[in-house]
Amino acid sequence: NAGVTQTPKFQVLKTGQSMTLQCAQDMNHEYMSWYRQDPGMGLRLIHYSVGAGITDQGEVPNGYNVSRSTTEDFPLRLLSAAPSQTSVYFCASSYSPRGGYEQFFGPGTRLTVL
Amino acid sequence: EDQVTQSPEALRLQEGESSSLNCSYTVSGLRGLFWYRQDPGKGPEFLFTLYSAGEEKEKERLKATLTKKESFLHITAPKPEDSATYLCAVKTGANNLFFGTGTRLTVIP
Numbered sequence: 001n002a003g004v005t006q007t008p009k010f011q012v013l014k015t016g017q018s019m020t021l022q023c024a025q026d027m028n029h030e031y032m033s034w035y036r037q038d039p040g041m042g043l044r045l046i047h048y049s050v051g052a053g054i055t056d057q058g059e060v061p062n063g064y065n066v067s068r069s070t071t072e073d074f075p076l077r078l079l080s081a082a083p084s085q086t087s088v089y090f091c092a093s094s095y096s097p098r099g100g101y102e103q104f105f106g107p108g109t110r111l112t113v114l
Numbered sequence: 115e116d117q118v119t120q121s122p123e124a125l126r127l128q129e130g131e132s133s134s135l136n137c138s139y140t141v142s143g144l145r146g147l148f149w150y151r152q153d154p155g156k157g158p159e160f161l162f163t164l165y166s167a168g169e170e171k172e173k174e175r176l177k178a179t180l181t182k183k184e185s186f187l188h189i190t191a192p193k194p195e196d197s198a199t200y201l202c203a204v205k206t207g208a209n210n211l212f213f214g215t216g217t218r219l220t221v222i223p
Contacts, residue, residue, distance in 0.1 A: 004157075035213075040215060041215060042118065042201070042203075042212070042213030042214050042215050042216070043158070043201070043203075043211075043213040044213075045210060045211060058210065059210070090157050090158070092157075102148075102160045102163060103148075103158075103160065103211070104160070105150075105157030105158045105159070106157050107155075107156060107157050108155075108156070108157050
């Protein structure tokens with residue numbers, strides 16, 4: 001079991017560029033989510049999905065897009081990168097969106113937008 | 115507004131010196147409180163889930179407790195390998211988890 005994997009580990013973008021952060025899990029989890037982590041702030045939920053074909057917004061969704069075509073994959077798209085999106089991004093998955101909310105986190109993607 | 119506050123921000127302990135980390139919360143409809151450990155450059159790692167006041171969970175040198183307003187993570191006789199940032203999160207309705215900013219623990223040999 002690889003658990004939750006994320007690529008790339010590091011990325012530098014210029015303002016206005018777009019890119020996709022990849023996330024995959026091999027635990028057959030229904031629930032997947034994206035967080036960003038900034039210094040002095042807690043992890044903040046960007047988008048989440050409770051199953052293939054179902055996504056919803058979290059606390060800070062603006063500037064990000066997601067889709068969930070399979071159980072395994074949950075990519076995060078930055079439509080037009082801005083310096084305010086410089087952050088560390090974590091993908092997480094959980095077997096149940098209702099209870100037993102143990103989330104498994106990936107290793108993170110460190111994104112810098114110039 | 116839902117809020118999670120962790121204290122202290124940073125804590126330095128001598129090896130073997132027991133202490134507690136605090137997580138206080140103001141949420142409507144708590145559906146669970148979670149503790150995670152995060153090492154530098156890595157994703158958070160799940161430690162405990164607590165659901166109701168009075169509940170306690172233990173794992174090695176760590177013990178988590180929950181009241182109606184706060185949770186404590188007690189660390190007994192810590193070792194240098196316990197050095198990490200400890201994150202608290204609360205689940206309210208729907209599917210949201212609200213995280214605190216964490217306590218950075220350093221255990222000195």
